[in-house]
Each structure stands twice: as structure tokens, then as C-alpha cells.
Amino acid sequence: MKDYILEMKNITKEYPGVKALDNVNLKIERACIHALVGENGAGKSTLMNILSGTIPYSEYSGQILYNNKECKFQKIHDSENLGIVIIHQELALIPELTIAENMFLGNERKNKFGIIDWNETFHQAAVAMKAVGLEESTQSLIKDIGTGKQQLVEIAKAISKNVKLLILDEPTSSLNDEDSKMLLDMLIRFKKEKGITSIIITHKLQEVAYVADEITVIRDGMTIETIDNSNHAINEERIIKGMVGRELEDRYPKRDHIISDEIMFEAKDWTVYHPIYTEKCVVDNISFHVKKGEVVGFSGLQGAGRTELAKSLFGKSYGSRISGKEFIANKEVFLNSARDAIVNGLAYVTEDRKTDGLILSESIAKNTTLARMEKIADKKGIVDISKENNVAKEYVKAMKTKTPSIHQKVGNLSGGNQQKVLLAKWMFAGPEVLFLDEPTRGIDVGAKYEIYSIINDMVKEGKSVVMISSDLTELLGMCDRIYVMNAGKITGEFSAEEATQEKIMSTILKSDCAVVK
Ligand SMILES: Nc1ncnc2c1ncn2[C@@H]1O[C@H](COP(=O)(O)OP(=O)(O)OP(=O)(O)O)[C@@H](O)[C@H]1O
Secondary structure (H helix, E strand, O other): OOOOOEEEEEEEEEOEEEEEEEEEEEEEEEEEEEEEEOOOOOOHHHHHHHHHHHOOOHHHHEEEEEEEEOOOOOOOHHHHHHOEEEOOOOOOOOOOEEHHHHHHHOOOEEEHHHEHHHHHHHHHHHHHHHHOOOOOOOOOOOOOOOHHHHHOOOOOOOOOOOOEEEEEEEOOOOOHHHHHHHHHHHHHHHHHOOOOOEEEEOOOHHHHHHHEEEEEEEEOEEEEEEOOOOOOOOOOOHHHHHHHOOOOOOOOOOOOOOOOOEEEEEEEEEEEOOOOOOOOOEEEEEEEEEEOEEEEEEOOOOOOOHHHHHHOOOOOOOOEEEEEEEOOEOOOOOOOOOOHHHHHEEEEEEEOOOOOOOOOOEEHHHHHHHHHHHHEEOOOOOOOOOHHHHHHHHHHHHOOOOOOOOOEEEOOOOOOHHHHHHHHHHHHHHOOOOEEEEOOOOOOOHHOOOOOOOHHHHOOOEEEOOOOOEOOOHHHHHHEEEEEEEEEEEEEEEEEOOOOOOHHHHHHHHOOOOOOO
């Protein structure tokens, strides 16, 4: 007989106008890795928020049995006391504090006088960091370590709380393939060596196939099926069929590659230093171009400088001591603010939608038109609300954004649906050159196809797209040309015909340029 650590029975959760979960059932076997998959807005995060007490007992109906005992969690602390730890999509670390301080925040190690025992704090932090293979000083600041290591700090934190059931909501969405594999292998090790059970939510289906022993598919707030993957033989198509309800024939929509010789955007000798550590060179003498109707990709590891390159080109939105030239349609431009960049036909879709791209307390309609309000305003500058609503409705339809209405606050949407609103906002801005930074992070397979189709339509109209992505298959599927960046420099360039995953990976890995000049 199977030994279940957790059973969630008939869980129902409603928000105004949305039934997020409708009688969901989930059974998790002890010391197993269980994947939760489903389209954007299917209800995965809501289910896990209920399990962790983020959504308290009074706000849903149904039953949670943990180690065969009913639990009615009122807050996160209640579930953590029993060894259930959730790591959210957006990490909850404080950038200005050290790793050790972050690990014991709210759970400080104190001596008998009630004063923080720093020796014990650093010792216990070091032990937990060793368990996750994090090689850093316990006193390094969070803001100085990369996303991959930050993720490990969160897991070390969970280990220090004596975790029995670890919930990870899209843990690898901002990691490259190598860091992702390390993380997944760690979950497998925890399972085998410590008997830790994990629930992982992810849109990366090859990871699901690799790591999960069982897979539960949720669609429109309902459990569709639980698939056995104990022999790790499941293929991605099988999972997609459960998620989408049909086979998805092609992951990348076809495009006629009609690229003119006209260069639409060009950067020459572009160099950028860190905004605070102004002696640190982050983008080192980069020159590249994008032609009219071309999709150009940027590949590289985290910290290679791709985001910094794009942001600094976008009206100097990042960096200090910026030098070099940028040209739009062969004309040199001097862009000193994001507004300058927008007016000159550039758009930059950020990888950090929550702090950089959307106003979460505003509606979908307001956010969609935010970057170019003049397009829906009359001569006196007064916004025409009905125009605004029509624009928002069109994009919600085209991108299949899951929402009860265009007046819904963006903060109430699921992560993937927020990403769609962000893309809509920049597409409405009507740029000539669109920089997309991790555009499909947290987006389900079906919605990715919609986004790729929109990109194809844009380049067909003669626009140009620069795509930064950690997903190599996405770059290979979509780009006409791919640049490889490492430590602030361009270290390779491949045409679509010659590019392969192996060639790009080996260019990324073999380069060892120093970042600090
Ligand atoms: N606070 C809220 N208020 C209103 N609706 C909400 C709120 N939180 C979530 N929802 C809605 O509940 C539904 C389920 O959202 P949830 O975040 O659980 O989806 P998900 O499966 O995790 O999606 P994703 O893969 O995009 O992260 C969505 O329609 C979402 O808009």
C-alpha cells in the first residue's frame, strides 16, 4: 500500500468572478518528487498557497491531511512548524542583507539572554549551505550573488527549518540549463538521502519528465489526471496533451524568413559599468546589429551581461560611465531616458515584470496602454476610455489572457498571465525594435506558441526583434541569428543554419574573459 505524506481533498477556492480551484484532489507519496503542471491560471499556485497557509483555512473549502492528520493552517508559520516549506516564484530574500541573515530572518538564532548568537548563526548557515552545495561566504550580500545561488539560499533556508515537504513554485524559471540540472539533481538526492518529499511546479516539461515520479495535471481549476512516471519514460507530448487537452503539433510557428539588408538597429563599441561599483565593467565593448524583419537572439549564462546590455541601450536605464554609439535605421541616436527610447521606436520587455514593468494595483486595460497613452488620447491629451478598453480587449483575446475582465487588477492575475499583459503593453507601443528579455519565462506551452506567433507577425511587418533567453531551444526555434555573450563580451555569432545546442553551449562554456577591467 502506498504511503501518502499529503492528501488534499475537494479543495475549492473562489475569487470574485473566478473559480480558481474547483474540487481539486491531490495525493502525494512520501519521499517522492511530484510535479504539478497546467496552463497559466490553471490554479497551481493557488493550490500550493492553500497548502502552505498563505491562503488561510477560512478562505477555501476542502480538507488537507498531512501525515494522516487534518490541518487547518491559518498562516505560513503553521505549516512550517510541521516541516512544510514553500519557495515562491519570486524569491523573498532581502538584497542588502547577508546570506546568513537572510537564512534566519524571523527565525533568529539567539543565546540565553535573547540576543542574536552570531557564531551560531554563521555556523548553522554554513552547515545548511554545505547541504545544498552552495560555495559562498555566509557573509556575502544577496545582491552580490547570482540568481542561481539565491535559489540555493532559499533551499538552504528550507533545510535549516528541517523541511519534510518542500514546495517549489517554478524554481528554475530564471536558471540556465546547467544550474537547473544541478537543482533538480539536488531534489533527487534529498529524496534518496533524507527522505524529503518535493512538489515542483514548472512549465519546463523536459524537467518534469526528468525529475518527477508522479505528475498531476490541473486544467481550469480541476484535477485532470495523475500520471505515473516512476520509470521516467514519459514524453513531453503526453504531458502537453493532458495540459492543453489536445496534441500540439509544432512548438514553433512557421515563418517565412524574409530579412532585408537594411540594418534597423546597431550598437557600436558599447561599454557599460556597474551603477554602484563603478569600476566594474559589465558590458565590454560590444558591437552588434539587427536587420529589418530579423529575430536576433542573445544566449549566455546568468550574469553574462545580456540584460545590462539591453537596459543600457534602452535610454540608459541601467549602468554608469556608458560609452559607445547606437543607431536606429543608420541614424545615430542619443537616448538618455526610457521615454527617449520609446519615442525613437525602441521597446524593452523586462525580465522582472513585478518591479520593472507593470503597475500591479492597476487594471489590465490601464497597464496595456501605459507606455503609449497618447495613442488613445484626444487632441487635448484626455484618454478615451472606450478606446483603451477596446485595445485591452483585443490583446486579451489575441494572447488568450485568462481573466474575468479587462478591469481586473494585474496583481490578481497568475504569473504567466501577468507576463502576457506585459508583452501586450509593449506590442501596443508599436516599436520598430523590440528587446524581449526572457519573454516566455513562466509561460505555458500553449501560450508560448501564441507569443511566438505575435513575434512572427511583427517581423513580417518589417519590425526587428532582439530576444534574450536562457532557453536554448527557444532561441534555436525562433531566431535568424544568435549572438553568444560571456562575461560582458560577445564571444560567438551563429546563423540559424549553423547554430546547434552543442555549438552554443561550448561557446558559452569555453570562454573565460574577465568581467572586471
Ligand atoms: N488574489 C487574487 N484575486 C483574484 N483572482 C486571483 C487571485 N489570485 C489568483 N487569482 C486567479 O486564480 C486563477 C488561478 O491562478 P494561479 O496563480 O493559481 O494559476 P497558476 O496555475 O499558478 O498559473 P501560472 O502558471 O500562470 O503561475 C487565475 O485565474 C488567477 O487570475
